[in-house]
Amino acid sequence: MTSAAGTLAALALALLLAVALLVVLGPQPSGALRAFFWGPISSGLAWGNLLNECLLLTLTGLGAALAFGAGAFNLGGEGQTYTGGLAALAAAVVLPVAWGPAGTLVALLAGAAAGLVLGGLSGWLRVRFDADEMITTFLLSASAVPLVDAVITGPALGSAQSILIQSRPAPEAFWLPGLLAPSNFHAGVLIALPLVVVFGLLVNHTAWGYRLRLMGRNRDFARYAGISTGLYALVPLGLSGALHGLAGGLGVLGTQHALVQGFSAGWGWNGIAVALIAKTNPWAVLPAALLLAFLDQASRTVVLQGQFPFQLNALFQAAILFFITARFVVPRFFTGRRKP
Amino acid sequence: MNLVPFDLVTPLLVAALGALWSERAGVLNIALEGQMLAGALAAVLTHHFTGSLALAVVVAPAFGALTGLLLAWGTLDLKADPFIAALGLNLLLPALAGWVSFSLFGNLGVIRLSTAAPQWFGVPVFFVVALALTVATQALLFHTPWGLRLRAAGSSAALMASRGLGTTGLQRQALALSGALGALAGAFLALTLSAFVPGISAGKGWIALVALYLGLRRPWAVAAACLVLAWTEQASNSLQAFRSLPSGVVLGLPSLLTVVVFVVTSAAKKRFSPETVRRPSRGRNRK
Numbered sequence: 001m002t003s004a005a006g007t008l009a010a011l012a013l014a015l016l017l018a019v020a021l022l023v024v025l026g027p028q029p030s031g032a033l034r035a036f037f038w039g040p041i042s043s044g045l046a047w048g049n050l051l052n053e054c055l056l057l058t059l060t061g062l063g064a065a066l067a068f069g070a071g072a073f074n075l076g077g078e079g080q081t082y083t084g085g086l087a088a089l090a091a092a093v094v095l096p097v098a099w100g101p102a103g104t105l106v107a108l109l110a111g112a113a114a115g116l117v118l119g120g121l122s123g124w125l126r127v128r129f130d131a132d133e134m135i136t137t138f139l140l141s142a143s144a145v146p147l148v149d150a151v152i153t154g155p156a157l158g159s160a161q162s163i164l165i166q167s168r169p170a171p172e173a174f175w176l177p178g179l180l181a182p183s184n185f186h187a188g189v190l191i192a193l194p195l196v197v198v199f200g201l202l203v204n205h206t207a208w209g210y211r212l213r214l215m216g217r218n219r220d221f222a223r224y225a226g227i228s229t230g231l232y233a234l235v236p237l238g239l240s241g242a243l244h245g246l247a248g249g250l251g252v253l254g255t256q257h258a259l260v261q262g263f264s265a266g267w268g269w270n271g272i273a274v275a276l277i278a279k280t281n282p283w284a285v286l287p288a289a290l291l292l293a294f295l296d297q298a299s300r301t302v303v304l305q306g307q308f309p310f311q312l313n314a315l316f317q318a319a320i321l322f323f324i325t326a327r328f329v330v331p332r333f334f335t336g337r338r339k340p
Numbered sequence: 341m342n343l344v345p346f347d348l349v350t351p352l353l354v355a356a357l358g359a360l361w362s363e364r365a366g367v368l369n370i371a372l373e374g375q376m377l378a379g380a381l382a383a384v385l386t387h388h389f390t391g392s393l394a395l396a397v398v399v400a401p402a403f404g405a406l407t408g409l410l411l412a413w414g415t416l417d418l419k420a421d422p423f424i425a426a427l428g429l430n431l432l433l434p435a436l437a438g439w440v441s442f443s444l445f446g447n448l449g450v451i452r453l454s455t456a457a458p459q460w461f462g463v464p465v466f467f468v469v470a471l472a473l474t475v476a477t478q479a480l481l482f483h484t485p486w487g488l489r490l491r492a493a494g495s496s497a498a499l500m501a502s503r504g505l506g507t508t509g510l511q512r513q514a515l516a517l518s519g520a521l522g523a524l525a526g527a528f529l530a531l532t533l534s535a536f537v538p539g540i541s542a543g544k545g546w547i548a549l550v551a552l553y554l555g556l557r558r559p560w561a562v563a564a565a566c567l568v569l570a571w572t573e574q575a576s577n578s579l580q581a582f583r584s585l586p587s588g589v590v591l592g593l594p595s596l597l598t599v600v601v602f603v604v605t606s607a608a609k610k611r612f613s614p615e616t617v618r619r620p621s622r623g624r625n626r627k
Contacts, residue, residue, distance in 0.1 A: 073423065075427075131607070132606070139599040142592075146592040151588070153588075154588075
C-alpha cells in the first residue's frame with residue numbers, strides 16, 4: 001500500500017471516530033453532524049476564522065515539516081510560538097507608532113527571531129553536546145511557557161475587565177489589516193503563502209534542500225556523503241523555531257491584537273500533525289493545514305452549538321498522530337496477490 | 341528540606357523504571373506522560389467508587405498495560421513511527437481523561453478523595469514499593485534468561501535473529517510493563533495527593549526519561565538520578581517562599597534545570613564514551 005493511501009486511511013479513521021462519537025454521544029445526531037460538516041463553511045465569518053487558523057497552521061506546519069524532513073524532531077513548537085508572540089508584542093510596544101507597516105514587519109521579525117533563538121539553541125546543543133533535540137526542544141518550550149505567562153500576568157497585564165487573561169493591546173498602528181471582517185482573517189496570508197513557495201522551492205529544488213532531505217532519510221549516509229551533519233542539524237531547527245515564532249507574532253498582531261494567555265496551546269502539536277500529513281513536503285503543507293483547520297473549527301462549532309459536550313480536537317490530533325505513520329496492510333483477499 | 345523527598349521521588353522513580361524497561365528492549369516509551377495521567381485518573385476513580393486503595397493500585401497499572409499494548413500494536417504491528425505514535429497516545433489519554441471526568445462528574449476539574457497514603461514507620465508505603473520495584477527490575481532484567489533476551493532485543497536484534505528468536509513478543513511485553521509502571525506512577529502521585537487534578541503529571545513523564553539517561557540506563561543509578569531530580573524540584577518549590585520571585589520563574593525552573601542536567605550528561609557521555617558504545621540513532625534513519 002502506498003504511503004499516500006496510508007495517510008488517507010489514517011484521516012479516514014480519525015473522521016470515522018469523530019462521526020461515531022457524534023452519533024453515539026451527541027444529544028441529537030443529525031444536528032451534530034450538520035454542525036460538524038457544515039458549520040465551518042456556513043458563513044463568511046466562519047470561512048474567515050477557518051482561513052485564519054489555516055494560515056497559522058501553515059506556518060507551524062511548515063516549521064515542523066522543515067525540521068522533520070531533516071530528521072530533527074522539534075517538539076517545542078508550543079513554546080516557540082508563545083515566545084514569538086511575546087517578542088512581537090514587546091517590539092510593537094517599544095517601537096514608535098509612526099513607523100506604521102515597517103514597524104509591523106520589524107515586530108514580526110522580532111517574533112521570528114525569538115523562535116529562531118529557542119529552536120537554534122536546541123540545534124546547537126545537539127551539535128555541540130550531542131543532547132537529543134527531541135528532549136531539549138520539549139523541555140526548553142516547557143520552561144518558556146510559564147515564563148511568558150509570568151510576563152503576561154505581571155508587567156504586561158492588561159485591563160482587568162477582559163474575560164481572558166491578556167496583555168495590554170499592541171498599538172493599533174501595527175495591527176495587520178483584517179480581511180473578511182468581522183472574522184479573524186488578516187493580511188498575514190500575504191506573508192504565509194510566499195513562505196510556502198520559498199520553502200517548497202528550497203527544499204524540493206535546490207542542492208541545499210536535497211542535502212536536507214538526505215539528512216532526514218539517513219543521517220549516517222549523509223555524513224558518509226560528506227555533508228556537514230552539524231550544520232544541517234542546526235539550520236532546520238533554527239528555521240523551524242523561526243516559523244513558529246512568526247506564527248506567534250501573526251497571532252498577536254493579526255488575530256488577537258494582544259497576548260492572550262495560552263493562545264498558542266495546540267498550535268505546536270497541530271503543526272506536527274500537519275507536517276506528518278504532508279509527509280514533510282512543504283507543497284503539501286497548505287492542504288494539510290486547511291484540513292486540520294477544518295477539523296478544529298468543526299469540533300469548535302459542535303461544542304458552541306451545544307451539540308456535543310466536549311472538544312474533539314485533541315482526539316483528532318491523537319488519532320491522526322497515532323495512525324499517520326502506520327503502514328496499513330491490505331488483506332491479501334483484496335489485492336489478489338500472494339505474500340512475498 | 342527533606343533529605344529524601346519521598347513524595348517527589350516515588351512517582352518519578354516508578355515512571356523512570358517504566359522508561360528503563362522499554363528503552364532496554366529498544367522501544368523507548370515516550371507516552372509515559374499520558375500514561376501517568378491515565379493511571380492517576382484510573383486510581384482515583386477506582387478508589388472513589390470502591391473505596392479500596394489496594395484495588396486502585398491494581399486497576400491503574402492494568403489499564404496502563406492496556407495503553408502499552410495499544411502502543412505496541414501501533415508500532416510493532418502497524419509499523420508506525422514509535423515517537424509519533426507515542427505522541428498521539430500522549431494527546432489521546434488526557435483527552436479521554438477529560439471526557440471520562442466530564443461524563444462522570446460534569447466538570448473537568450479536581451476530583452477529591454478522602455484517603456491518606458499509608459505510612460510504614462514514617463516512610464510512605466508507596467516509596468517502599470518503588471524501591472522494591474527497583475530491586476525487581478534489577479533482578480529480572482540482569483539475572484534471568486528472559487531479561488537477557490529482552491535486553492538483547494534492544495541491543496542486538498541481529499543476534500536474536502541469528503539464534504532464531506523473535507524480538508516482537510519481548511518488545512510487546514516491555515511496552516506493556518512500561519505502560520503499567522507509568523500508570524502506577526500516576527496512581528501513586530494522585531493517591532498521595534488524595535485528588536485527581538487535570539494535568540497532574542505536569543511533565544513528570546518527560547523528566548522520567550531524563551532520569552533514565554542521567555542514570556545511564558541502570559536501575560540503581562536511575563534511582564539515584566531520580567533523587568537528584570527530586571532535590572532540584574524541592575529546591576525550586578522552596579524558592580517559592582521568596583516573594584520577589586515571579587511564579588513563572590519558579591514554575592519554569594524544574595524543566596530548565598532538567599534540560600541543563602540533561603545537556604551536561606549528554607556532553608559527558610560524548611566526551612567519555614568510545615564511539616562504539618554510543619547510543620544508536622534510534623529511529624532517526626527513518627525509512
